[in-house]
Structures are given as C-alpha cells and as structure tokens.
Amino acid sequence: MTEPAVESDTRPWEELLKLARQGDESELSDYLASLPPTDQAFAFAHLDDEDAELIVNTLSVSHAAELLSRLSEAQAAGLVGTLSPQLAAAIVHELPSDEQADVLGELADDQVGAILDQLPEDEATDLREFIAYNDEVAGGLMNRELIRIPLNETIGGVIRIIESALERLTEGDVRYGYVVDDSDRLVGVLPMQNLLFSKRSTAVGDVMIREPMTVHDQTPLDDLIDVFDSYNFLGIPVVDADQKLVGVVLRQSVDYAAGQAAESDYLKSQGIVGGEELRTMPLWLRSRRRLSWLSVNILLNVGAASVVAFFQDTLQSVIALAVFLPIISDMSGCSGNQAVAVSMRELSLGLLRPTEVLRVWIQELGVGLINGAVLGLLVAIAALLYNGNGYLGLVVGTALFANTIVAVSIGGTVPLIVKRFGFDPAIASGPLLTTITDMCGFFLVLGIASQMIDKLTQ
Amino acid sequence: MTEPAVESDTRPWEELLKLARQGDESELSDYLASLPPTDQAFAFAHLDDEDAELIVNTLSVSHAAELLSRLSEAQAAGLVGTLSPQLAAAIVHELPSDEQADVLGELADDQVGAILDQLPEDEATDLREFIAYNDEVAGGLMNRELIRIPLNETIGGVIRIIESALERLTEGDVRYGYVVDDSDRLVGVLPMQNLLFSKRSTAVGDVMIREPMTVHDQTPLDDLIDVFDSYNFLGIPVVDADQKLVGVVLRQSVDYAAGQAAESDYLKSQGIVGGEELRTMPLWLRSRRRLSWLSVNILLNVGAASVVAFFQDTLQSVIALAVFLPIISDMSGCSGNQAVAVSMRELSLGLLRPTEVLRVWIQELGVGLINGAVLGLLVAIAALLYNGNGYLGLVVGTALFANTIVAVSIGGTVPLIVKRFGFDPAIASGPLLTTITDMCGFFLVLGIASQMIDKLTQ
Numbered sequence: 001m002t003e004p005a006v007e008s009d010t011r012p013w014e015e016l017l018k019l020a021r022q023g024d025e026s027e028l029s030d031y032l033a034s035l036p037p038t039d040q041a042f043a044f045a046h047l048d049d050e051d052a053e054l055i056v057n058t059l060s061v062s063h064a065a066e067l068l069s070r071l072s073e074a075q076a077a078g079l080v081g082t083l084s085p086q087l088a089a090a091i092v093h094e095l096p097s098d099e100q101a102d103v104l105g106e107l108a109d110d111q112v113g114a115i116l117d118q119l120p121e122d123e124a125t126d127l128r129e130f131i132a133y134n135d136e137v138a139g140g141l142m143n144r145e146l147i148r149i150p151l152n153e154t155i156g157g158v159i160r161i162i163e164s165a166l167e168r169l170t171e172g173d174v175r176y177g178y179v180v181d182d183s184d185r186l187v188g189v190l191p192m193q194n195l196l197f198s199k200r201s202t203a204v205g206d207v208m209i210r211e212p213m214t215v216h217d218q219t220p221l222d223d224l225i226d227v228f229d230s231y232n233f234l235g236i237p238v239v240d241a242d243q244k245l246v247g248v249v250l251r252q253s254v255d256y257a258a259g260q261a262a263e264s265d266y267l268k269s270q271g272i273v274g275g276e277e278l279r280t281m282p283l284w285l286r287s288r289r290r291l292s293w294l295s296v297n298i299l300l301n302v303g304a305a306s307v308v309a310f311f312q313d314t315l316q317s318v319i320a321l322a323v324f325l326p327i328i329s330d331m332s333g334c335s336g337n338q339a340v341a342v343s344m345r346e347l348s349l350g351l352l353r354p355t356e357v358l359r360v361w362i363q364e365l366g367v368g369l370i371n372g373a374v375l376g377l378l379v380a381i382a383a384l385l386y387n388g389n390g391y392l393g394l395v396v397g398t399a400l401f402a403n404t405i406v407a408v409s410i411g412g413t414v415p416l417i418v419k420r421f422g423f424d425p426a427i428a429s430g431p432l433l434t435t436i437t438d439m440c441g442f443f444l445v446l447g448i449a450s451q452m453i454d455k456l457t458q
Numbered sequence: 459m460t461e462p463a464v465e466s467d468t469r470p471w472e473e474l475l476k477l478a479r480q481g482d483e484s485e486l487s488d489y490l491a492s493l494p495p496t497d498q499a500f501a502f503a504h505l506d507d508e509d510a511e512l513i514v515n516t517l518s519v520s521h522a523a524e525l526l527s528r529l530s531e532a533q534a535a536g537l538v539g540t541l542s543p544q545l546a547a548a549i550v551h552e553l554p555s556d557e558q559a560d561v562l563g564e565l566a567d568d569q570v571g572a573i574l575d576q577l578p579e580d581e582a583t584d585l586r587e588f589i590a591y592n593d594e595v596a597g598g599l600m601n602r603e604l605i606r607i608p609l610n611e612t613i614g615g616v617i618r619i620i621e622s623a624l625e626r627l628t629e630g631d632v633r634y635g636y637v638v639d640d641s642d643r644l645v646g647v648l649p650m651q652n653l654l655f656s657k658r659s660t661a662v663g664d665v666m667i668r669e670p671m672t673v674h675d676q677t678p679l680d681d682l683i684d685v686f687d688s689y690n691f692l693g694i695p696v697v698d699a700d701q702k703l704v705g706v707v708l709r710q711s712v713d714y715a716a717g718q719a720a721e722s723d724y725l726k727s728q729g730i731v732g733g734e735e736l737r738t739m740p741l742w743l744r745s746r747r748r749l750s751w752l753s754v755n756i757l758l759n760v761g762a763a764s765v766v767a768f769f770q771d772t773l774q775s776v777i778a779l780a781v782f783l784p785i786i787s788d789m790s791g792c793s794g795n796q797a798v799a800v801s802m803r804e805l806s807l808g809l810l811r812p813t814e815v816l817r818v819w820i821q822e823l824g825v826g827l828i829n830g831a832v833l834g835l836l837v838a839i840a841a842l843l844y845n846g847n848g849y850l851g852l853v854v855g856t857a858l859f860a861n862t863i864v865a866v867s868i869g870g871t872v873p874l875i876v877k878r879f880g881f882d883p884a885i886a887s888g889p890l891l892t893t894i895t896d897m898c899g900f901f902l903v904l905g906i907a908s909q910m911i912d913k914l915t916q
Contacts, residue, residue, distance in 0.1 A: 042811070070687065070688075163655060195654055229495040266727065270795045287825050290793070342725075371745055
C-alpha cells in the first residue's frame with residue numbers, strides 16, 4: 001500500500017464544499033472527476049452528513065450516481081440514507097444494476113420502501129426481486145444489463161443490436177451476446193470475437209455456442225469462485241428455475257465479493273462484528289456493535305479467571321506465580337491464534353474439510369511440541385533469573401510447554417468444529433480459543449505449583 | 459463458505475494415486491479434469507511429496523501445467539520444487555506468463571537457475587527479466603501474451619491476426635488488439651467490438667483509439683486498483699521506460715492480487731509471518747516461522763510482566779487482584795484490536811491517511827469512554843460479587859475504564875504510526891498494542907491498589 005498520489009496535506013473535501021456552496025454543478029463535477037476514486041472516498045470520509053448531502057444535492061443526478069459507484073458500499077448507503085426519497089430514487093435509478101442492490105441492501109427496510117415508492121412500478125418490482133437475493137449467490141451478484149439476441153437474428157442484426165446497446169450499457173466493454181428463444185430461455189452464447197469471422201447474413205443459430213455454461217440464480221459464491229477458476233470466462237449467464245435468462249455474473253463481481261469475504265473474516269476475527277465500521281458512523285452505533293462482542297468476551301474472561309480464584313491460596317504462598325500468569329495466558333493465545341489462522345486459510349482454499357479434525361490435530365501436535373519446548377525453556381530461564389528458584393522455572397516452563405500443545409490443538413481444530421456446528425469460525429474461534437487456553441494455562445501453572453508448594457516456598 | 463460439492467468422505471487423492479501407479483495418462487488426466495479446482499487442491503493437500511511427484515510424472519506436460527494453474531501458488535511451487543529441472547522447465551514453459559513468474563517467484567534462487575538453464579536461451583532471458591519485477595507492480599502482474607498489431611495493418615489483416623492468435627493464446631477471450639509502431643511503441647488500442655463496425659479494408663490507424671491509457675511497468679498495485687476502479691477496462695497495456703509495449707495487466711490479475719494482499723494481512727495479524735503456511739510444509743519450517751514471531755512476543759510479554767513484579771508486595775497483600783489482572787489484560791487487548799482492525803480497514807480503503815493520528819484518536823476517545831464505562835462497571839460488579847469488598851471493584855473497574863480508553867487510543871493510531879515509520883502495520887500493530895496495554899493495565903490496577911491499600915486489606 002503506497003501513499004496516495006495526492007499530497008497528504010491537501011484537503012479535497014474543503015474544495016468540494018466550497019464549490020458546492022457556490023452551487024456550480026459543472027465546476028463541482030469537474031473537480032470531483034479530477035480526483036482518483038480513493039481520494040473521492042477519502043474526501044467523503046471527512047465530511048459530516050449535512051455537508052456530504054449538500055454536495056450530492058448540488059451534483060446532477062448522473063454525476064451523483066457516478067460518485068456513489070466510487071465509494072465503498074457502506075459509505076454510499078450512508079449517503080443515500082440522508083437524501084430525500086425522491087432524490088435517492090433518481091440516483092439509484094442511474095446506478096448499474098448490481099450496485100443498486102448493494103446500496104439498497106445496506107439501508108433499513110423503511111428507507112428502501114420509501115425509495116422504491118418513488119420509482120416507476122415495473123422498475124420497483126424488478127428491483128424488489130433483485131434485492132431479495134442473498135448478497136452471496138449468483139442472483140445477488142449478477143448484472144441485469146446484457147445483450148439479449150433473438151434466436152432468429154442474423155449476424156448483421158446482432159451487430160446493429162450491439163451498436164445501439166453500446167449507448168445504453170454502463171459497462172464499456174461488451175463481452176458476449178446471449179441468444180434466447182421466444183420464452184426468454186437461454187439457447188446460446190456469442191463471444192464478440194466470433195462475430196468477426198462470420199458473414200453478416202449468417203443465422204445466429206449457426207455460429208453461437210450451444211448449450212453454454214450457465215449458473216443458477218441461487219448458486220453460492222464459493223461455487224462461482226470454483227467455476228471462474230476452472231474456466232477462463234469473463235461472465236457466465238444466470239438462469240432462474242425455469243431456465244429463463246435473468247442476468248450475467250461477471251468475473252470481476254465474483255473476485256470483488258471474494259475479496260470482501262476475506263476482509264470481513266479479518267474484521268470479524270478482531271471483534272468487529274455486525275457489519276463494517278467506518279469512523280464516520282454514529283458513535284452510539286460503533287460503541288454498541290463493539291460492545292456486543294466485548295460483553296460476551298468479558299463473561300468468558302471471568303470464567304477463566306475463576307480458575308485463578310480457585311487456587312488463590314497457592315498464589316498467596318508463591319506470589320511470583322502471579323507475574324507469570326499473564327505471560328502464560330498471552331503466549332498460549334498467540335500460539336493458538338497462529339493455528340486458527342492456518343486452519344481458516346486452509347478452509348478457505350479448500351485444502352481442508354471440516355471433518356478432518358484428527359488430521360489437523362496430528363499436524364499441529366508436532367509444531368506444539370517443538371514450539372512449546374522452546375517457549376517453555378525461555379520462560380523457565382526468565383523465572384530462574386527473576387527469583388533464583390529453579391522450581392519456579394520448572395513450574396512455569398512445564399505449564400507453558402503443555403499449554404502450547406493444548407493451544408495449537410484447540411486453535412487448529414476449533415474453526416473446523418465451530419463450522420460443523422454451523423457457526424461462523426471467523427467470529428467464534430478466537431474467543432473460544434482464548435477462554436479454553438486461559439483456563440487450561442491457569443490450571444496447569446497453579447495446579448503444578450500446588451503439588452510442589454514446599455519446593456517453591458523454600 | 460459452503461460445503462464443497464463432492465461428499466467429504468471421498469478421498470480423491472487415493473484414486474489419483476491408483477491411476478498414477480497404473481501409469482495410464484489418459485485415465486489419470488480425465489479423472490483429474492472431472493474434479494473441481496478446489497478438489498484438485500484438496501487432493502494435493504493430502505499427498506506427500508513422493509506421491510505428488512509420481513502423479514505429475516505420469517501426467518503429460520500440458521496436463522501437468524493445467525494442474526499447477528489450479529493449485530495455490532505455494533502448492534504449485536512446492537510441487538515444481540520436487541521435480542527434475544528438465545521436467546519442471548517443460549511444465550513452466552506451458553504455463554501462462556503471469557503464472558510462470560508466480561511459481562518461480564516462490565522457489566529458491568538455485569532451483570530457479572536450474573530450471574531456467576533447461577529453457578531455450580531467449581525464453582530464459584525473457585523470464586529472468588520478468589521474475590525480476592516485484593510481485594506487486596504492473597510488470598509482475600502483467601501477461602506477456604497479447605495481440606500485437608502493426609500500425610500499417612487493415613481491419614481485414616487484424617481479423618486474420620486474431621484468428622491465428624486464438625490458437626496459441628491461453629486466454630479464451632480476446633479483449634483488445636494493441637497497435638504498435640516500428641519501434642514497438644504502443645500507438646493505439648482496438649477494442650474487439652470496434653472491429654465489428656468497420657469495413658475490412660479500413661486502415662487500423664483510422665479506427666484505433668489513439669493515446670490509450672497505459673501504465674508503467676513499475677506502477678504499484680494500489681495505483682492499479684485505483685485505475686481499474688476509475689475505468690471499466692478489462693486490461694490496460696503496460697509500457698517500459700522507453701514507452702515500448704511489454705504486456706497487458708488484466709483486471710482479474712489486479713483483483714486477485716488485491717485479495718491476496720487482504721488475506722495476507724489477516725495471516726500476518728495472527729502471527730503467520732514469513733509467508734503462507736500450508737500444513738503439508740515441512741514441520742521444522744512451520745515451527746521456525748511461527749517461533750520467529752512468538753519469540754519476539756515472549757520478550758515483549760516479559761517486559762509487561764515486569765510491571766507486575768514491581769508491585770509484587772501490593773499483590774501479596776491483596777491477592778484477589780491477581781484474579782483480575784488477566785481479565786484487564788485480555789479485555790484491553792480485545793478493545794484495542796477492534797480499533798486496530800477499523801484503522802487497517804480504513805487505511806486499505808483509502809479513507810484514512812497515516813498522518814491523521816489526531817483525528818483517529820479523537821474518534822476513538824468517544825468509543826473508549828462509553829465502552830470503558832460499561833466494561834469497567836461489569837468488572838467492578840464481578841469483583842464485588844467475588845469478595846464483597848467494594849473497594850476492589852472500584853480499583854479494577856477504574857483501571858479497566860481507563861485502560862480501555864488507552865487501548866482504543868493506541869489501537870486506532872498504532873497502525874498509522876507503524877506505517878509512517880515504514881513497517882508493516884499488519885505484523886507490528888498487534889504485538890505493540892498488547893505490550894503497551896498490558897503494561898499500562900497492570901500499572902493502573904496495581905498502582906491504584908497500592909494507593910488505597912488500607913481499604914483493600916480491611
């Protein structure tokens with residue numbers, strides 16, 4: 001990630017706001033167009049709702065739609081939410097079909113309803129169907145704009161259809177034409193380059209690729225990733241249960257969704273759950289979302305700490321143990337999280353199935369033995385240096401050795417088990433792991449210590 | 459992430475191995491082709507080096523190259539590393555140009571040298587130049603196969619060039635032709651659909667898009683992401699310092715690289731540094747890589763624990779404090795990591811510049827105040843329930859309240875500061891955060907406790 005092209009001391013939002021206050025649409029949209037997309041997103045991350053609304057209100061509807069395409073989904077939805085339903089509807093009308101669903105999908109149901117009420121009846125019905133698709137199936141990822149070619153057309157006719165379509169299509173590059181029969185069922189595909197090698201009088205049926213690959217509108221993202229990995233298509237037609245052509249899912253939409261899923265796993269693993277957080281969101285919303293995860297964690301923490309409470313007398317006799325408890329807890333968490341990360345990665349690459357708990361456990365045992373021995377030795381030396389009692393080193397070293405093995409075993413397998421029970425491993429693995437390794441680590445240190453309390457208190 | 463299509467109790471690697479032992483190339487390659495790409499990767503994740511080598515040796519060179527395209531880079535490189543340089547060179551020769559660099563880039567220098575020595579002189583020279591590019595610049599991401607059109611050609615001639623190119627191109631869809639002058643400098647671009655609307659006798663110079671957008675071979679990934687966000691191109695030509703056409707960078711390559719970067723950030727934040735880990739890698743390599751990060755962490759941990767050691771007498775007098783130290787440490791870490799995740803996300807979206815430390819700090823303060831108050835209250839109640847001494851609750855509650863504010867302040871700003879100093883925020887933010895919040899948390903609990911030791915020991 002390099003520095004953005006524009007110097008970091010420029011403040012593009014100030015210029016935007018100045019131009020918006022002057023009310024000059026063409027200067028404002030020219031300046032906006034001169035900013036790279038990340039700078040547009042950057043500028044809107046620095047504007048409060050009112051100022052952002054003023055800018056969008058000053059822009060023409062089509063320029064406003066272009067702007068929304070450049071922003072992240074959460075930013076775009078936040079902006080649309082502040083507009084009047086009339087203006088919001090006019091802008092949504094201008095967006096490419098896949099982005100319409102993305103933006104409306106982030107809004108509350110009553111906001112979506114108010115916007116749809118402003119659109120023409122048939123567009124609203126279409127859009128309602130489209131929003132109903134899950135984000136992570138072909139129907140939710142597809143574009144509905146495509147070049148539809150009647151089966152009885154000639155190549156010359158197709159070229160005329162493409163010529164007129166080029167004007168209304170938001171996508172600049174035409175990839176394929178889709179050939180449909182009278183009932184709108186897909187019967188063939190025409191890659192653009194095939195048109196080059198045919199006479200204009202040729203019937204479409206003679207040069208199209210018959211029985212083209214299709215996906216169902218409910219095909220999930222993972223299967224789409226697989227299909228695009230296997231075949232070098234730029235887009236695949238989407239059909240509904242009646243084999244009617246409903247859209248085309250593009251490689252770039254699938255790649256983008258896959259990237260979003262990976263980033264969302266990272267955020268969830270760090271405790272950002274319930275949706276992406278932008279710091280421009282309202283404070284109470286940010287606090288509440290973060291707290292929902294933290295409050296579960298504090299309960300789990302109190303559970304783990306109760307092990308320490310149970311051994312309070314041992315701790316009182318050998319207070320030096322208290323210095324090492326946080327080290328054991330933290331290091332075991334680190335070792336376990338490494339194993340969680342490797343399992344999450346192998347699961348997402350398809351190298352690992354949720355049933356292979358035993359195999360993963362065996363593969364982690366070796367790492368646990370080696371790393372546990374090294375870390376145990378290091379902490380034992382630290383303990384010996386700390387108070388000169390070799391038995392203290394023996395206790396904390398043994399405990400960290402054993403608990404590292406526990407941590408990598410739990411860490412490697414917990415994402416698989418969580419997934420088999422139908423929960424999201426990105427959210428649940430971390431808290432489960434640290435709770436178990438904390439309880440086990442405290443139990444090991446204090447349990448072993450209480451067995452050799454005489455040696456420790458000499 | 460849904461379950462794979464094949465039942466999880468099938469073992470595709472056993473079938474592969476059986477067919478390889480029978481030595482029947484066509485049955486083996488047919489079976490392989492019948493597996494979805496994730497199942498191919500899954501199967502090779504379950505084979506040891508010898509068995510994998512046997513399978514690749516049985517396959518024809520072109521089928522082996524197809525297989526490598528389906529595997530992850532680390533898997534593919536691992537496999538190529540086990541082959542004889544002759545066979546490896548023959549397979550690399552068959553790979554698409556962007557994948558050649560990906561695979562060779564993961565191998566050791568002497569292995570790369572041995573493979574290149576087996577290739578024809580000019581191909582080896584080409585490839586050596588290509589590997590020299592960094593992975594994350596246009597030169598490292600581009601494809602070198604493209605349709606090169608002399609400026610003096612007619613549309614009819616272009617169509618003949620494309621027809622013959624279609625046979626050798628590994629990419630199934632042709633997107634653009636690139637028009638070059640006598641010195642191989644790019645002078646124009648021909649989108650395929652434009653060819654449809656021109657007479658065959660037209661000169662290329664009359665219909666091509668002049669002064670097309672290009673990127674330099676050293677243009678970094680982030681700028682490429684920006685360019686593809688701004689313009690709906692499927693590919694952009696890459697030129698060297700002399701404006702000579704050297705390749706074309708495809709949207710899908712940039713999307714893929716961006717996804718890889720996001721996943722790599724997740725792995726690094728969890729302590730998987732020094733490269734992706736697959737559990738099929740040698741045990742000592744996996745242990746060593748994980749230990750390199752753990753051993754830094756244990757040093758940081760010992761540093762934080764020394765604060766506890768400093769207050770050992772306070773702890774001895776009020777042993778109940780020891781029960782709450784791990785809770786304070788863990789909860790502060792959780793709060794801080796949430797702020798780290800939000801900053802990492804805002805940095806990668808370009809919503810935030812590394813200079814905006816003050817702005818982020820102010821935005822985190824509000825969250826810290828609210829969440830600190832809630833968490834502090836919860837832990838205070840837990841302490842009161844634990845030993846009935848309200849002062850203990852006051853100490854740990856106040857400490858967690860204050861330390862939550864510290865944690866979100868550090869967590870939100872540390873990725874920015876680390877980045878400004880030129881380090882990788884994904885690797886360094888977590889350990890720095892937990893060390894500082896641990897030290898500060900222990901100091902707060904024990905420092906406040908030592909000030910009101912009389913009340914606590916009543």
